[in-house]
Amino acid sequence: MRCPYCGGDETQVKDSRPTEDNTAIRRRRVCSTCGGRFTTFERVQLRELTVVKRNGRRVVFDREKLARSVQIAVRKRPVDPEKIERMISGIVRQLESSGESEVQAEDIGTLVMEGLRGLDDVAYVRFASVYKNFREARDFEALLGELNADGTPVNGGPEPEADES
Template sequence: MKCPFCGHAETQVVETRVAEDGGFIRRRRQCGACEKRFTTYERPEVSFPAVVKKDGRRIDYEPAKLRASLALALRKRPVSMEQVDSAIERIEEKLLNLGQREIPSHRLGEMVMRELKKLDKVAYIRFASVYRSFEDIDEFKNLVDEVRK
């Protein structure tokens, strides 16, 4: 690592600490030339696939949108934040494990529906009714019958 003070190419790690949440590593370094100390942070860099919308537009995956969708479907339902966080982690892990640069939005929606079905049947039906754009009551009834089985 290059020293930010004098530009010397060789620095030595003096101390290393892992953050409380394990999300990054903090390192104290010392320059071999000017002997000044500085701190660096190491964070994992993950690249989620772009989401391809129905109209062909490509947008960046946004974790906040996923969380908001789940929160809306789960509104006033007896599901803890820990369960929601776990569901999001499972979805994001699947996205990363695909190893693809793009994913169709309908595939991401199906992943969300699978997680909601495990968490709460009512939230699953709420999400599915909007996601699948039900046109009549029969489509809604068929989904409810499917969940009851």
């Protein structure tokens, strides 16, 4: 494993342990050249996935890119990092076990939106605004209307009042 600090090839594993959900191995490493310490994760990859973008371009699926986009959506929100990691791992497992080697970018976006809706309403709206390319405030109003349609409060707001007739 190449050191991210100095680029040296001689690194040593100091500690290995499974992640909480047992989907990866976390390894603490130290560089023999500069002494830098860093962490790597080893995950099972069932198949090489290709993402078909909206414009038809094809790119190799990148789990880290998925994680970064989710992190942007949940930034400064009180969401447990373990729940985020479980959601991302679940999405990747779903994609890999679908049997398809190519997946549409829209399908990934839909899975992320479903996952975020269960984690945090604000993160869901943030992601949706980019994913669905919101242009005006009306777009946000429509999405918030969808969130309220099932009767649950948005963002921890007050419960709807019961009709006592």
